[in-house]
Amino acid sequence: MRWAIFAILAYVLLSLEQGLRTALSVGWASPSLLLTLLVFVSLSGPRATVVWVAIVLGLLVDLTTPLPVAGRAAEAAIIGPACIGYLVGAYAAMQLRGVVFRDSPLTIAAMVFVAGLIAHVVIVGMLSLRGMPWLLAERIPGWSAADQLVDRFLDLLYSSACALPLGFVLVKFEPYLGLWHHPPGGRSRR
Amino acid sequence: MLVVVVVLVTALLPARWAAVVSDPPRHLLRALLAPTTHLIKPLADSWARPPESELDHGGVVQLRANYEQALQYNRRLEDQLEDARRKIAQLSQIRQELSLTGVELLPAAVTSWSGDAVYPAMTLDRGGRNRLRAGLVVAHGFNLIGRVTDAGPLSSRVGLITAPGTQLVVRIVPAIPGASPRELVCLIEAEKGTESFWTITGSTEPVRVGDLAHLSDDSWPDEARGLVVGRVTGVEKDQSDPTLRNRVIVTPVRQLRYLNRVVVMLPGAPDVGDGPGSH
Numbered sequence: 001m002r003w004a005i006f007a008i009l010a011y012v013l014l015s016l017e018q019g020l021r022t023a024l025s026v027g028w029a030s031p032s033l034l035l036t037l038l039v040f041v042s043l044s045g046p047r048a049t050v051v052w053v054a055i056v057l058g059l060l061v062d063l064t065t066p067l068p069v070a071g072r073a074a075e076a077a078i079i080g081p082a083c084i085g086y087l088v089g090a091y092a093a094m095q096l097r098g099v100v101f102r103d104s105p106l107t108i109a110a111m112v113f114v115a116g117l118i119a120h121v122v123i124v125g126m127l128s129l130r131g132m133p134w135l136l137a138e139r140i141p142g143w144s145a146a147d148q149l150v151d152r153f154l155d156l157l158y159s160s161a162c163a164l165p166l167g168f169v170l171v172k173f174e175p176y177l178g179l180w181h182h183p184p185g186g187r188s189r190r
Numbered sequence: 191m192l193v194v195v196v197v198l199v200t201a202l203l204p205a206r207w208a209a210v211v212s213d214p215p216r217h218l219l220r221a222l223l224a225p226t227t228h229l230i231k232p233l234a235d236s237w238a239r240p241p242e243s244e245l246d247h248g249g250v251v252q253l254r255a256n257y258e259q260a261l262q263y264n265r266r267l268e269d270q271l272e273d274a275r276r277k278i279a280q281l282s283q284i285r286q287e288l289s290l291t292g293v294e295l296l297p298a299a300v301t302s303w304s305g306d307a308v309y310p311a312m313t314l315d316r317g318g319r320n321r322l323r324a325g326l327v328v329a330h331g332f333n334l335i336g337r338v339t340d341a342g343p344l345s346s347r348v349g350l351i352t353a354p355g356t357q358l359v360v361r362i363v364p365a366i367p368g369a370s371p372r373e374l375v376c377l378i379e380a381e382k383g384t385e386s387f388w389t390i391t392g393s394t395e396p397v398r399v400g401d402l403a404h405l406s407d408d409s410w411p412d413e414a415r416g417l418v419v420g421r422v423t424g425v426e427k428d429q430s431d432p433t434l435r436n437r438v439i440v441t442p443v444r445q446l447r448y449l450n451r452v453v454v455m456l457p458g459a460p461d462v463g464d465g466p467g468s469h
Contacts, residue, residue, distance in 0.1 A: 015223055018302040018313075019230025022447050023238040028307035028383060055193055063216045064223075066340065068309055068349065069205035074324050075311070075339040075347060076209035077216045080201025087194065126201050137202045142308060142355050147382070151307050 001041075001049045002178045009177070013037055014060055024162070029154040031162035034061060035119070038086055039111045039163070040170045042093035043102045044179040054090035058083035067127070067140050081126040082119075089119030108167030113160040120152040217317070217342025224315055224345055228301045235448050276366060281332055293413045294456040296320060298328075301345065303447045307383055310350040310446070311336075316454065317344045327414040327455040333443050334405055334417040335452055350446050351419065354382035358410075360403040360419050360440070372396035375406060378419070378440050386441040387420060390428055393436050397425055403440045413455045418443060 013033040021030050034057045041053045061082035066075040093115040100107045124145050131139035200211055298314040316322050318341045326338040328348045339349040351358065362374045374395050378387035391397060401422040405414055424439035 011222070011226075015226035015230060018223060019227035020234045021303050021305040022231065023234035025305050025447075028305070030305040055197070058197075059215075060219070063212060063219050065304070065306070066212075066216065066311075066347065068339065068353075069209070074209075075309075075349065076205045077212035078201060078203075078205075078208045079212050080197040080199075083197040084194070084201065129202065135202055136204045137208075138205055142353070144308075147308060 001045060001053075002176070005176050005178075006041075006053070009173070010034065010037060010057065010060065014064070018064065026158060027154075028151065029158045031159040032061075032116070032155060033159075033162070033166060035086075035089075035116050035159055036108065036112050036163040036166045037170065038090055039093050039108055039115050040167065041177075041179060042090040042115065043097045043100070043108065043111060044174065047094060049179075050090050050094055051087065054086040055083050058086035061086070068142070069138070069140070078127070078130075081123045084126060085119035085121075085123035088122045089115035092118045103171055105164050105167035105171065108170070109160045109163040112163040112167075113156060116156045116159060117153075120149070120156060124148045124152065213340075213342070217345065220313060220342055221344040224301045224313075227313070228299060228315060231300065231302055232450050235450060238448070279366070292458060296322075296454045296456055298346075298452055298454055300450050300452060305447075308354060310353055310385075311339065312348050312350065312446070312449070312452075314338075314346045314348060314452065314454070315344075317342045317346045319343050321456055322346045322454060325411075326457075327411055327417075328452050329414075329417055329455060330444060330449050330452045332418050334414060334419050335446060335449070337410075338454065348452070352380050352385045352387075352442065352446060354380050356380040358387070358405060358419055359407040361406040362397050362401050362403045362422060362438075362440075364398070365400050365402045365421070376438075378403065378438075385445070385447075386423070386439055388440070389438050391436050391438055393427075393434055395436070397422060397436070397438050399423060399425055411455075411457060413457055 013036075017031070017033045024031055038054060038057045042050050045053065059079065059082070062079045063077050065082070066077040068074070069076045093111050096111065096114065100111070127140060127143065127148070128145045129135065130137040131143065200208065203211065296316060298316040298320075300312050301315050302313045304311040304313075312335075314322075314328075322338055322341040324338055324341060328335040328338060334351055336348045336350040338346050340347045357377055357379050359375065359377050362376065364372060374391065374397055376389050376391060378389045380387050387403075399422055403419045403422065405417050405419050407415070420440040420442040422438060423441040424437075426437050426439075427433075428435035428437045
């Protein structure tokens with residue numbers, strides 16, 4: 001994969017995600033463009049590349065969504081939950097990519113839903129662990145796993161819908177990213 | 191594998207240590223994103239806001255219709271002018287109540303909005319290099335917006351007052367100066383998903399729709415007291431005890447997500463003669 005192109009693409013998508021949020025949000029639901037990029041790479045890229053992409057994109061998500069600490073008086077970005085969540089989500093997408101048409105935006109949208117569902121369950125689970133008494137990590141003020149799951153599910157539905165047009169663009173963009181994975185002994189793509 | 195173990199460990203670090211690890215890359219990322227999001231957000235806001243009515247010039251019949259429409263528009267403008275005069279009178283009253291001596295007002299541009307229902311926040315283009323630090327009060331005109339929760343060198347994040355569960359002590363008074371003197375001091379709480387506050391009051395309490403809620407909370411800095419938290423937009427019977435209690439809804443005067451410029455209040459600065467005018 002061409003990492004420089006990937007970095008520019010991730011930067012543009014993250015800027016759009018942050019800057020266009022007021023225009024794109026429906027109620028409190030807003031789409032995640034980085035999740036679509038992750039799924040797109042997971043469907044076509046070599047395994048080692050997908051692992052690093054998941055960690056990098058998860059890190060970006062962790063850094064841009066800080067959580068309140070010290071009774072909401074301050075905030076801190078907790079590195080890890082989205083990294084692990086995206087890694088597990090990308091793994092699920094890689095397991096399923098053999099049975100789907102990878103070039104289709106519909107596939108990308110569906111996989112955004114599936115991989116995102118798994119990723120968000122892992123993220124919420126890891127952040128919920130912070131309330132456990134046997135850990136040093138303190139509970140996040142106002143944290144409710146149920147509320148988070150509902151909010152993230154709505155975000156995910158919206159992200160899947162937005163993944164249709166974005167997936168179409170990304171598929172056209174694929175030759176520049178140099179993603180196409182050729183396993184030894186034949187075509188990898190359906 | 192090592193990376194996975196490292197992120198697993200950092201995910202479960204105490205918040206203080208997690209901040210030490212994540213603050214440098216987070217501030218760097220925010221500084222890198224600021225130039226593009228600063229350009230994109232105003233465009234997105236102008237797209238998302240409801241459009242202004244426009245007049246269409248067509249044939250004679252259409253022109254007549256447009257004339258009628260223009261007359262209506264003129265009447266609306268007159269109403270707005272009257273409303274603006276009332277607001278100026280309100281602002282003069284609010285300014286008298288604010289203690290802005292020794293407070294520097296630093297304008298800042300909003301570069302992004304978090305879009306999070308549980309922890310709503312906005313990012314500003316000013317940071318530690320502009321003397322911003324956690325805990326500073328952020329306002330828009332005379333409206334209270336929130337407090338700085340994190341300040342990097344070039345940017346900072348503001349936790350909004352509309353975060354669900356936020357509790358504020360406010361003083362609810364009539365919006366029009368000189369109206370019959372009535373006042374209610376009460377605790378209001380932000381409600382999830384509505385961007386508004388609620389409280390339960392006795393049914394005989396003197397609260398009416400249109401009243402203004404001013405911050406009167408000892409846990410906030412002096413310079414924030416008197417700022418407008420919102421306007422009373424609903425006084426309805428409480429479902430649990432409709433005869434004795436009312437549910438009062440207070441909504442911020444401006445929708446916080448669409449703000450593009452705010453003012454940060456820096457205490458301990460030389461006296462200023464002007465009010466917190468936002469741009």
